[in-house]
Amino acid sequence: MRRFSPSSHTISIPKFLTILIGISASMALFRAGFGTIPDRGAADDTAVSLSRRIELTSFRPQIPDTPSPAIKAPAPLGPIPPVDPNAPAAQPRRSGMEVPKLQVAEETGRASLVKDLVGDKTCAECHPGEHALHFGSGHARTLRPAGRHPAMRKLTDKLFCDEEDVKVLWRYVIDGDRVEALLHKPGQPVQCVPLDWAVGSGEHGMTFISILFDPKIGQYKGLEHRLSYLTDGHQMIVTPGQAQRDVAGTSIEMNETGRVVDRKGLVKCLECHSTVTSDKKPGEFDPHTIVPNISCERCHGPGRSHVEAARQGLDESKLTMPLGTASATPLRQIHECGTCHRRINTVPPSQLHEDNHELARFQPVGIEASLCFKEGKSGLKCTTCHDPHGKVSRDRPAYLQACMNCHEGPGKSKCRVEPRGDCISCHMPQRTVSEVFRFTDHWIRIPKSE
Ligand code: HEC
Ligand code: HEC
Ligand code: HEC
Ligand code: HEC
Ligand code: HEC
Ligand code: HEC
Ligand code: HEC
Secondary structure: OOOOOHHHHOOOOOOOOOOOOOOOOOHHHHHHHHOOOOOOOOOOOOOOOHHHOOOOOOOOOOOOOOOOOOEOOOOOOOOOOOOOOOOOOOOOOOOOOOOOOHHHHHHHOOOHHHHOOOOHHHHHHHOHHHHHHHHOOHHHHOEEEHHHOOOHHHHOOOOEEEOOEEEEEEEEEEEOOEEEEEEEOOOOOOEEEEEOEEEOOOOOEEEEEEEEEEOOOOEEEEEEEEEEEEOOOOEEEEOOOOOHHHHOOOOOOEEOOEEEEOHHHHHHHHHOOEEEOOOOOOOOOOOOOOEEOOOHHHHHOOOHHHHHHHHOOOOHHHOOOOOOOOOOOHHHHHHHHHHHHOOHHHOOHHHOOOOOHHHHHOHHHHHHHOHHHHOOOOOOOHHHHOOOOOOOOOOHHHHHHHHHHHHOOOOOOOOOOOOOOOHHHHHOOEEEEOOOEEEEOOOOOOOOOO
16 A cells, blocks of 8 residues: 555645534434433433542553542632643553553453454554554544543633533643543532543544443443534534434433433444453443554454464465455455444435435445446455555545546546546535535545536
């Protein structure tokens, strides 16, 4: 995959960046996946009550066993205490966000799901190019301790209001790896909601979640914060999916601090933003053993035996990996990317039609629906146009070249309209999804005449 020079990955701020955030820009499709959230005694189920919080030791090791108070004494709005986002955390500092190291795993005989993971740094020894690209991509930074997200630099000395209830004001203070969200409402004591993790690299946006333990059912659950960060304009907007119009008539459990997600919903959310959600088995959640971010091994599978084989100098034919150039068919690749970017078979047939522009958010769906993919064995797949390791390239001529590779020359179908024009602008236009987000329509087809 060296079709695109690395320089094309250092993108300038693209103009269409009013994009995406959150899970729910296309709620119609998402809700099906999330299932309904069971209704259990909402009355005393205040999501952030102190007794229910557990210490996420792996994420804030510097604060041993005194949890931060859930409710703070009223603090006047007024000058905001200075917070240095770059201040080092107390020592010793363990990120807790690292993939377990090879020797650690060997020594302790970790549970089955993580025992064969070696971590991105080990892959970097022999694949520095892929590693460097991946390191700067959204995949590698999509789940972090909230206090370490760069967006905090834009948030710490400001007040943000809830557009749907303008009397509610929020401010955000870094507390080690965690963030404290302080809710100010006239006539009420200030409420403090500890936010644990930041989902989303901030390439386009980021949503905070709190991890809570519900002793009644002995399970973790989550609170998706009410406001989300939109990189474009550095604003805090109502988290997509939490607006009144999205929530009305559903069983979504909401309060003014956000949306409550049960264990299943939490796993679902984090599955697409991490390598594994626990070291036990798929579908489980454990904040102490989750391996955050979409690491090399999320796509290529656990690397232990590959690394051992490579270190022994075995032949290349013994060094194939899932999704590597040698192994994956186009359909297999599209499906793998589609486990998170969505597959065509997850779209209800009634929604799979050309006028449903919401589908633009789900690139594998579009590609699989395209004649370019379906007709014959063209071999069209994601990596025909993208380096799977890096950020989306904005190098338009490189994309056009990809079209020309199949549509120029004898026997190839050619455009009668603009055989040398900007193919993308007519055949893969930007679409507005859920009123605010812009995505590139990957369903390559004849544009409808207006
Ligand atoms: C485990 C889930 C998962 C898999 C598998 C996955 N992705 Fe992603 N992808 C994501 C998430 C989550 C993001 C958003 C990351 C961020 O910026 O926070 C993303 C972002 C991207 C982006 C950047 C989008 C942008 O607007 O900047 C591209 C391009 C991309 N993925 C391509 C692929 C390709 C190609 C594959 C398959 C080879 C793939 N992804 C497989 C979850 C996944
Ligand atoms: C089925 C997989 C899937 C689930 C479930 C999912 N996401 Fe994502 N998420 C993605 C993919 C793929 C992207 C990148 C493309 C896009 O925005 O659609 C993404 C992008 C994002 C982004 C924007 C990141 C950026 O800067 O580009 C945020 C924020 C986000 N997700 C938050 C969440 C939260 C919070 C949840 C759960 C409550 C969640 N997502 C559940 C797959 C998923
Ligand atoms: C989002 C999924 C994804 C992630 C994450 C990912 N890869 Fe890949 N990788 C792919 C795909 C897909 C291909 C096949 C590319 C092709 O068909 O041209 C590939 C190909 C490769 C190849 C073969 C390249 C070649 O040109 O022969 C290597 C080596 C590789 N990846 C290493 C890594 C390493 C190291 C990491 C982590 C730093 C990583 N990958 C992360 C999806 C991924
Ligand atoms: C000790 C060196 C070494 C380490 C460490 C290593 N690899 Fe490789 N890898 C190789 C060699 C050698 C090849 C075969 C030649 C090539 O494609 O570069 C290879 C090939 C690959 C391929 C292409 C396979 C195919 O089917 O086309 C992928 C993907 C890959 N490695 C991923 C990884 C990942 C992910 C890690 C970390 C878990 C990793 N490698 C760690 C040496 C290493
Ligand atoms: C891997 C090869 C391949 C690539 C790359 C490719 N196409 Fe195609 N495309 C095909 C094939 C095969 C067909 C169907 C038969 C034909 O029309 O030749 C097709 C059909 C089309 C059609 C007719 C669709 C319809 O519904 O009637 C359009 C328009 C098109 N391609 C545009 C593009 C554009 C624009 C690009 C680049 C963004 C592109 N293609 C990239 C192989 C490809
Ligand atoms: C024929 C070329 C082509 C193929 C094949 C292709 N893409 Fe894209 N993709 C593009 C173009 C063009 C853009 C827009 C780039 C820009 O913004 O300049 C894009 C953008 C994206 C984005 C960023 C968000 C958006 O919608 O603008 C993601 C994520 C993405 N592609 C994922 C995928 C995945 C996953 C696959 C495989 C299922 C895939 N792409 C296959 C051409 C392609
Ligand atoms: C100004 C918009 C525009 C641009 C730019 C454009 N096309 Fe088209 N293309 C169309 C329209 C409209 C049609 C349908 C024309 C028709 O009905 O004959 C079409 C048809 C096609 C077809 C189907 C041809 C057939 O006989 O079935 C292909 C393939 C195609 N375009 C590829 C491309 C490629 C590749 C590029 C870039 C080099 C490109 N187009 C640039 C608007 C455009």
